[in-house]
Amino acid sequence: MTTVSFKEKIKGIGGDASYEAKARVFQEQLEAKIPASLRLSSAILEDPPLNVTHIPKTCGLLTSQELAITELDATAVCQRIAAGELTAVDAVTAFGKRAAIAHQLTACLIDFFLDEGIKQAQQLDEYFRKEGKVIGPLHGLPISIKVNDHRQGMLPVKGTVGSAGFLMNIETATEDCDMTKILRSLGAVFYVKTNQPQTLMHLESRSTYGRVLNPYNTDLTAGGSSGGESALVAMKGSCIGVGTDGGGSIRAPSAHCGIYGFRPSCRTTPLHGILWYQPGQDGFFSSAGPMCCSARDMRLFLEAVLGANPALLDPDALPVPLKVPDLTKKKLRVGIMMHDGVVMPHPPTIRALKWAKAKLEASSEVEVIDYSPYDHDRGYSIVRELYFEDGGATVRRLLKESGEEMHPLTEWVISPPHVRDHDAAEVWKLRDERDKYRREYSDYWWSQNVDVVLCPPFPGTASRHDTAKYWGYTAIWNLLDYPGTVFPSGFVADPAIDIYQELPSPMSAADEYNLSLYDATKFKGAPVSLQIVSRIYNDGLVLAAQEVVERILKS
Numbered sequence: 001m002t003t004v005s006f007k008e009k010i011k012g013i014g015g016d017a018s019y020e021a022k023a024r025v026f027q028e029q030l031e032a033k034i035p036a037s038l039r040l041s042s043a044i045l046e047d048p049p050l051n052v053t054h055i056p057k058t059c060g061l062l063t064s065q066e067l068a069i070t071e072l073d074a075t076a077v078c079q080r081i082a083a084g085e086l087t088a089v090d091a092v093t094a095f096g097k098r099a100a101i102a103h104q105l106t107a108c109l110i111d112f113f114l115d116e117g118i119k120q121a122q123q124l125d126e127y128f129r130k131e132g133k134v135i136g137p138l139h140g141l142p143i144s145i146k147v148n149d150h151r152q153g154m155l156p157v158k159g160t161v162g163s164a165g166f167l168m169n170i171e172t173a174t175e176d177c178d179m180t181k182i183l184r185s186l187g188a189v190f191y192v193k194t195n196q197p198q199t200l201m202h203l204e205s206r207s208t209y210g211r212v213l214n215p216y217n218t219d220l221t222a223g224g225s226s227g228g229e230s231a232l233v234a235m236k237g238s239c240i241g242v243g244t245d246g247g248g249s250i251r252a253p254s255a256h257c258g259i260y261g262f263r264p265s266c267r268t269t270p271l272h273g274i275l276w277y278q279p280g281q282d283g284f285f286s287s288a289g290p291m292c293c294s295a296r297d298m299r300l301f302l303e304a305v306l307g308a309n310p311a312l313l314d315p316d317a318l319p320v321p322l323k324v325p326d327l328t329k330k331k332l333r334v335g336i337m338m339h340d341g342v343v344m345p346h347p348p349t350i351r352a353l354k355w356a357k358a359k360l361e362a363s364s365e366v367e368v369i370d371y372s373p374y375d376h377d378r379g380y381s382i383v384r385e386l387y388f389e390d391g392g393a394t395v396r397r398l399l400k401e402s403g404e405e406m407h408p409l410t411e412w413v414i415s416p417p418h419v420r421d422h423d424a425a426e427v428w429k430l431r432d433e434r435d436k437y438r439r440e441y442s443d444y445w446w447s448q449n450v451d452v453v454l455c456p457p458f459p460g461t462a463s464r465h466d467t468a469k470y471w472g473y474t475a476i477w478n479l480l481d482y483p484g485t486v487f488p489s490g491f492v493a494d495p496a497i498d499i500y501q502e503l504p505s506p507m508s509a510a511d512e513y514n515l516s517l518y519d520a521t522k523f524k525g526a527p528v529s530l531q532i533v534s535r536i537y538n539d540g541l542v543l544a545a546q547e548v549v550e551r552i553l554k555s
Helices: 017-033 042-046 062-068 074-082 090-106 113-133 178-187 226-235 251-256 295-307 347-361 376-387 393-402 408-413 426-449 472-480 509-516 539-554
Strands: 107-112 142-146 189-194 242-244 260-263 289-291 332-336 366-370 452-455 484-491 527-533
Touching: 017 107, 042 251, 062 090, 074 090, 074 426, 090 107, 090 113, 090 142, 090 189, 090 226, 107 226, 113 189, 142 226, 178 189, 178 295, 189 226, 189 376, 226 242, 226 251, 226 289, 242 251, 242 295, 251 260, 251 484, 251 527, 260 295, 260 539, 289 295, 332 347, 332 539, 347 366, 347 452, 347 484, 347 527, 347 539, 366 539, 376 426, 376 472, 426 472, 472 527, 484 539, 527 539
Parallel strands: 142 189, 142 242, 332 366, 332 452
Antiparallel strands: 107 189, 242 289, 260 289, 260 484, 452 527, 484 527
16 A cells, blocks of 8 residues: 655645646745744654644643643633733734644645734733723634635635635735624734635645645545634634635534534625625525634634624624523423435444434433434535536636646536536526425424434544545535534544444445445544534524533533
8 A cells, every 4th residue: 555645645736837836936925934933843744643633732842831822712712811811912922833833734724924913912912901901802812714615705814815715816815804804803813814625615625735634633634615724723723713614614624623613594694805706606605603622612703793793794694693592491302313314424423423312312401302304315416506506617717727737526526417507597496496495394394393403514524535525414504504513522433443343235326435435444533523403593502502412411
């Protein structure tokens, strides 16, 4: 078996001579921004271990104080800054330095601007010194920003590099988008932007800047399209970041890297002022949400952003407040979906789901219902067709114009039978199919009498590189616009126990492919995560349910 070197594993997408020359400029610009004082030794980088999460602690480049700061979650950082126990400068410096280390091991960044973050933090510290109070609930909190998403594009931060998934549209933002404007007004500090895949429609993040590696097992993907965010947060180079999700782009990478992620209902969080490559396409929507270290950080982010009433700034945002119910006054009804009827998850995920079901059934706080999926294969086919209503023509044109090689997963995602070019009448028919399915699913959900559904976030743990070809466990909820969260189960894949006693019969061609990918030894140490979803605009219920479920599982 051929062993792939670390340098080759982390390598970005190639292209023709013109592309390579342009790509080299952007790569060298990023390289030059990493200070010499934060460079890892060649001995580490030539042959790092599969699990690189311990290297920031052992490499000797961070002080004990910086290590302690980067072990904090976002809520604790905000609390300590507000109490005068931690400065914004110390916070962003610590996370920025750790981010630089994380990037060398995982290719998680496309821009590093710690100096600008420190200047912003100095202004916040000066305000706190003079006024004796914070300017907002996120005062001094370092926040990392994902570059972009297919449907809702780049989240621009003024003066920083961003792209909409191709070398063709890499550019420096001249203004903040609405999300970054709001976060800045709440006191957030920006210092890095994170990597994502070509086209933004993969669950594998590989771009001009490199392939993002999973910190727990670099032979596996960190996911996509917010893969840079998930790797960075898992490496604790950020305690909270902003991702976007149109098909699983927050939830899948968060699940792959064992962190917390929340996809809000669409149009509740602001997305105006973005950069992307199919303007006007609205067959589906994305939403922006947090990727973070703890469950309480998800609530911190959403309460702060929605509390700023983004509908006053973004004309497309809906004024839907976050209402988190008190679940001590009613028994939560949790549906358990072991599989979606299309693809059976790999053994580590099934083990975690069975364990979770048993724990919940033993609790007096919740009622457990077996949840059967409703025609998920049909729903997944509809949303895949909606993603590229022009048959992928725009993607092919942009790649041709830049000389950029087409990633194998790009070819897969824009190819028939699920993707084809549509005329106006065919677009209308496709939207009608979408709306009929949503209504049917809504009626079915009510018939199941559940508050939330606990289910897999992916048909296994993080996938091996270039193999993620089934998004049904997340994309189905995007089609329905049901909010969802993922969180770590506390389990990791274990080749000693996560094995098939007998190979199951595949449920579909997609299931047969997923089954062929499984080799227990290849997934060793990969985090195993769970997903909770509920009906549209029940974002607060999802947050509350996640907290209840996780508490029961940890008891």
